Amino acid sequence: QQPVQSPQAVILREGEDAVINCSSSKALYSVHWYRQKHGEAPVFLMILLKGGEQKGHEKISASFNEKKQQSSLYLTASQLSYSGTYFCGTDRTGANSKLTFGKGITLSVRP
C-alpha cells in the first residue's frame, strides 16, 4: 500500500526550514528517504528502522514514529540545492524486500 506524503508541495526561501511527512496505514520495518532532481535518478538521503529512531546529516534530519507509522524529514536553513522531489519508500517486512514509494513532494527553494 502506497504511503501518503504531505504536503504536496513546498515553496520556501533560502535559509528557511521545512518539514515533510510520510505516513502509512500498515506497520513498517523501515522508511527510506530520497531526493530526485529533474531528469535524474533518486539519490538516497537516509534510512530509518523501526524502533523509533532519528537520524541527521548536516542540515537534514529525520524521525520515525513507529507507533504512528509516520516519518518526518526536517530540512533546516534550506539551500538552493535542496530543491527537488522528495520520496519516501516504505518496507513492511525487511528481508531484502521491495520498497513502496509515495507520490513525492516537490520542494522549491528560492533565493
Place this chain on the structure above:
Amino acid sequence: GAVVSQHPSRVICKSGTSVKIECRSLDFQATTMFWYRQFPKKSLMLMATSNEGSKATYEQGVEKDKFLINHASLTLSTLTVTSAHPEDSSFYICSVRAGGSTDTQYFGPGTRLTVL
C-alpha cells in the same frame, strides 16, 4: 553503498521495435535487482523484482510478456521492452539493495525511452 550503472541512458525507437536496457551492479553481487518506471512528475512504480538465476516477480498489472527481464548473472539484469508503443515511453530505473534489510536501495542513473 552500491554503484549501479544503466545503458543506454537515452533511446529513441520506432513503434513496434524492441529495446533492451542493461542494469549493472558495479561493486556488489546482487541476487536481487528491481525495475521501476516513472512517468513525468509521477512516483516510482515498481514493475518487477529481478532474481538471479530464476524468473522475475512481476507486480500486478505489468505484462510479463511485454517487459522481459533476464538476470543471468550477479551483476547484470536486463529489461527488454518488446514491440514498444508510444505509451511505453517513460523513464526506466533499476536499483540494487546491497546490504539486506538495514540497507537501502541504490538506483541506477535511469534510461529515458521515447517511442515514436
